[in-house]
Amino acid sequence: GEDVEQSLFLSVREGDSSVINCTYTDSSSTYLYWYKQEPGAGLQLLTYIFSNMDMKQDQRLTVLLNKKDKHLSLRIADTQTGDSAIYFCAEVNRDDKIIFGKGTRLHILP
Protein backbone atom coordinates (compact mmCIF):
# COMPACT_ATOMS: atom_id res chain seq x y z
CA GLY A 1 0.00 0.00 0.00
CA GLU A 2 0.94 3.61 -0.13
CA ASP A 3 2.79 4.96 2.85
CA VAL A 4 4.94 7.92 3.78
CA GLU A 5 7.21 7.29 6.76
CA GLN A 6 8.95 9.82 8.97
CA SER A 7 10.67 9.62 12.32
CA LEU A 8 8.44 11.17 14.97
CA PHE A 9 10.91 13.33 16.87
CA LEU A 10 14.12 15.26 16.28
CA SER A 11 16.05 17.43 18.76
CA VAL A 12 18.62 19.91 17.48
CA ARG A 13 20.68 22.62 19.17
CA GLU A 14 19.99 26.19 18.12
CA GLY A 15 22.39 27.19 15.34
CA ASP A 16 22.99 23.62 14.16
CA SER A 17 21.51 22.10 11.01
CA SER A 18 18.36 19.98 11.22
CA VAL A 19 17.86 17.08 8.84
CA ILE A 20 14.38 15.57 8.63
CA ASN A 21 14.07 12.35 6.66
CA CYS A 22 11.16 10.76 4.84
CA THR A 23 10.61 7.61 2.82
CA TYR A 24 7.74 7.00 0.43
CA THR A 25 6.51 4.00 -1.50
CA ASP A 26 4.93 5.19 -4.76
CA SER A 27 7.68 5.26 -7.37
CA SER A 28 5.40 7.19 -9.74
CA SER A 29 5.18 10.17 -7.37
CA THR A 30 5.44 13.35 -9.38
CA TYR A 31 5.78 15.94 -6.63
CA LEU A 32 6.98 15.74 -3.06
CA TYR A 33 6.21 18.42 -0.51
CA TRP A 34 7.38 19.61 2.87
CA TYR A 35 4.83 21.36 5.08
CA LYS A 36 5.30 22.99 8.50
CA GLN A 37 2.64 23.02 11.20
CA GLU A 38 2.95 25.17 14.30
CA PRO A 39 0.80 24.46 17.38
CA GLY A 40 -2.87 25.19 16.77
CA ALA A 41 -2.29 26.23 13.18
CA GLY A 42 -2.87 24.87 9.70
CA LEU A 43 -0.17 23.64 7.36
CA GLN A 44 2.28 26.03 5.77
CA LEU A 45 3.90 24.96 2.52
CA LEU A 46 7.68 25.20 2.93
CA THR A 47 8.93 23.83 -0.36
CA TYR A 48 8.35 21.15 -2.96
CA ILE A 49 10.44 19.22 -5.43
CA PHE A 50 9.63 17.65 -8.78
CA SER A 51 10.46 13.97 -9.06
CA ASN A 52 12.93 14.66 -11.89
CA MET A 53 15.09 16.81 -9.59
CA ASP A 54 17.74 15.67 -7.14
CA MET A 55 18.06 18.81 -5.07
CA LYS A 56 16.37 22.10 -4.45
CA GLN A 57 17.68 24.94 -2.31
CA ASP A 58 15.63 27.82 -0.98
CA GLN A 59 17.43 30.11 1.50
CA ARG A 60 17.99 28.00 4.67
CA LEU A 61 16.13 25.01 3.25
CA THR A 62 17.69 22.25 1.14
CA VAL A 63 15.64 19.35 -0.18
CA LEU A 64 17.39 16.21 -1.37
CA LEU A 65 15.59 13.51 -3.33
CA ASN A 66 16.94 10.01 -3.90
CA LYS A 67 14.38 8.54 -6.26
CA LYS A 68 16.07 5.14 -6.42
CA ASP A 69 15.73 4.70 -2.65
CA LYS A 70 12.47 6.71 -2.47
CA HIS A 71 14.07 8.90 0.17
CA LEU A 72 13.45 12.60 0.71
CA SER A 73 15.16 14.86 3.20
CA LEU A 74 14.75 18.44 4.38
CA ARG A 75 17.79 20.24 5.78
CA ILE A 76 17.28 23.45 7.75
CA ALA A 77 20.51 25.39 8.13
CA ASP A 78 21.19 27.50 11.25
CA THR A 79 18.13 26.19 13.08
CA GLN A 80 16.30 28.85 15.10
CA THR A 81 13.71 28.63 17.88
CA GLY A 82 11.07 29.71 15.38
CA ASP A 83 11.72 26.50 13.45
CA SER A 84 10.19 24.50 16.29
CA ALA A 85 7.14 22.81 14.72
CA ILE A 86 5.90 19.58 13.16
CA TYR A 87 7.20 18.95 9.65
CA PHE A 88 5.16 16.84 7.23
CA CYS A 89 6.46 15.11 4.17
CA ALA A 90 3.85 14.45 1.46
CA GLU A 91 3.83 12.74 -1.92
CA VAL A 92 1.46 13.05 -4.86
CA ASN A 93 0.65 9.49 -5.84
CA ARG A 94 -0.32 7.93 -9.17
CA ASP A 95 -3.99 8.80 -8.52
CA ASP A 96 -3.03 12.44 -8.05
CA LYS A 97 -3.86 12.30 -4.34
CA ILE A 98 -1.62 13.79 -1.67
CA ILE A 99 -0.45 11.30 0.97
CA PHE A 100 1.02 12.77 4.14
CA GLY A 101 3.40 11.25 6.64
CA LYS A 102 2.64 11.43 10.37
CA GLY A 103 5.01 14.33 10.84
CA THR A 104 8.33 14.91 12.60
CA ARG A 105 8.27 17.09 15.70
CA LEU A 106 11.37 19.31 15.69
CA HIS A 107 12.51 20.43 19.13
CA ILE A 108 15.16 23.13 19.44
CA LEU A 109 17.59 22.91 22.33
CA PRO A 110 19.08 26.18 23.68
Added chain:
Amino acid sequence: DAGVTQSPTHLIKTRGQQVTLRCSPKSGHDTVSWYQQALGQGPQFIFQYYEEEERQRGNFPDRFSGHQFPNYSSELNVNALLLGDSALYLCASSLRTGMTDTQYFGPGTRLTVL
Protein backbone atom coordinates in the same frame (compact mmCIF):
# COMPACT_ATOMS: atom_id res chain seq x y z
CA ASP B 1 -4.78 39.18 -0.30
CA ALA B 2 -6.89 36.98 1.95
CA GLY B 3 -5.66 33.48 2.53
CA VAL B 4 -7.81 30.42 3.15
CA THR B 5 -10.32 31.00 5.92
CA GLN B 6 -12.37 28.44 7.85
CA SER B 7 -15.24 28.66 10.28
CA PRO B 8 -15.86 27.95 13.03
CA THR B 9 -12.47 27.57 14.71
CA HIS B 10 -13.77 25.16 17.32
CA LEU B 11 -16.91 23.06 17.60
CA ILE B 12 -18.28 20.62 20.14
CA LYS B 13 -20.97 18.12 19.15
CA THR B 14 -22.42 14.92 20.58
CA ARG B 15 -22.60 11.51 18.98
CA GLY B 16 -25.28 11.18 16.32
CA GLN B 17 -25.44 14.88 15.56
CA GLN B 18 -24.64 16.49 12.25
CA VAL B 19 -22.06 19.23 11.61
CA THR B 20 -21.27 21.69 8.82
CA LEU B 21 -17.85 23.25 8.41
CA ARG B 22 -17.12 26.13 6.05
CA CYS B 23 -14.17 27.20 3.95
CA SER B 24 -13.38 30.20 1.79
CA PRO B 25 -10.49 29.64 -0.63
CA LYS B 26 -7.57 31.93 -1.22
CA SER B 27 -8.39 34.72 -3.64
CA GLY B 28 -8.07 33.51 -7.23
CA HIS B 29 -8.32 29.81 -6.35
CA ASP B 30 -11.12 27.63 -7.72
CA THR B 31 -10.47 24.24 -6.13
CA VAL B 32 -11.07 23.23 -2.53
CA SER B 33 -9.85 20.07 -0.81
CA TRP B 34 -10.78 18.85 2.65
CA TYR B 35 -8.58 16.88 5.03
CA GLN B 36 -9.07 15.23 8.42
CA GLN B 37 -6.15 15.38 10.83
CA ALA B 38 -6.51 13.19 13.90
CA LEU B 39 -4.32 13.91 16.91
CA GLY B 40 -0.73 12.91 16.27
CA GLN B 41 -1.40 12.01 12.65
CA GLY B 42 -0.84 13.57 9.28
CA PRO B 43 -3.78 14.98 7.32
CA GLN B 44 -5.90 12.46 5.41
CA PHE B 45 -7.60 13.46 2.19
CA ILE B 46 -11.40 13.46 2.34
CA PHE B 47 -12.44 14.91 -1.02
CA GLN B 48 -11.86 17.70 -3.51
CA TYR B 49 -14.32 20.07 -5.20
CA TYR B 50 -13.96 21.88 -8.48
CA GLU B 51 -16.67 23.56 -10.57
CA GLU B 52 -19.18 22.71 -7.83
CA GLU B 53 -18.63 18.96 -8.23
CA GLU B 54 -16.79 16.36 -6.18
CA ARG B 55 -13.80 15.41 -8.34
CA GLN B 56 -11.83 13.05 -6.09
CA ARG B 57 -12.55 11.23 -2.88
CA GLY B 58 -10.44 9.52 -0.24
CA ASN B 59 -11.39 6.54 1.92
CA PHE B 60 -14.16 8.17 3.91
CA PRO B 61 -17.74 6.91 4.34
CA ASP B 62 -20.78 8.53 2.80
CA ARG B 63 -21.47 10.26 6.11
CA PHE B 64 -18.93 12.77 4.86
CA SER B 65 -20.34 14.96 2.12
CA GLY B 66 -19.60 18.36 0.72
CA HIS B 67 -20.64 21.18 -1.47
CA GLN B 68 -18.99 23.93 -3.45
CA PHE B 69 -20.73 27.19 -4.22
CA PRO B 70 -20.45 29.40 -7.33
CA ASN B 71 -18.09 31.72 -5.42
CA TYR B 72 -15.77 28.68 -4.88
CA SER B 73 -16.38 28.51 -1.14
CA SER B 74 -17.13 25.08 0.23
CA GLU B 75 -18.85 23.20 3.04
CA LEU B 76 -18.03 19.88 4.64
CA ASN B 77 -20.95 18.03 6.20
CA VAL B 78 -20.64 15.08 8.53
CA ASN B 79 -23.76 13.14 9.55
CA ALA B 80 -24.28 10.72 12.42
CA LEU B 81 -21.14 11.86 14.21
CA LEU B 82 -18.95 9.26 15.91
CA LEU B 83 -16.41 9.79 18.66
CA GLY B 84 -13.72 8.95 16.11
CA ASP B 85 -14.70 11.94 14.01
CA SER B 86 -13.02 14.19 16.57
CA ALA B 87 -10.15 15.83 14.67
CA LEU B 88 -8.82 18.99 13.09
CA TYR B 89 -10.52 19.49 9.72
CA LEU B 90 -8.35 21.34 7.25
CA CYS B 91 -9.40 23.01 4.06
CA ALA B 92 -6.89 23.69 1.29
CA SER B 93 -7.35 25.66 -1.90
CA SER B 94 -5.53 25.58 -5.21
CA LEU B 95 -5.98 26.82 -8.73
CA ARG B 96 -6.56 23.65 -10.76
CA THR B 97 -7.84 20.18 -10.21
CA GLY B 98 -4.51 18.38 -10.26
CA MET B 99 -3.13 17.58 -6.82
CA THR B 100 0.24 18.62 -8.15
CA ASP B 101 -0.86 22.22 -7.96
CA THR B 102 0.30 23.86 -4.78
CA GLN B 103 -2.31 23.72 -2.04
CA TYR B 104 -2.64 26.45 0.57
CA PHE B 105 -4.14 25.41 3.89
CA GLY B 106 -6.47 27.22 6.25
CA PRO B 107 -6.06 27.19 10.04
CA GLY B 108 -8.57 24.38 10.45
CA THR B 109 -11.70 23.69 12.48
CA ARG B 110 -11.22 21.59 15.58
CA LEU B 111 -14.20 19.30 16.04
CA THR B 112 -14.75 17.51 19.32
CA VAL B 113 -17.42 14.80 19.48
CA LEU B 114 -18.59 13.85 22.98
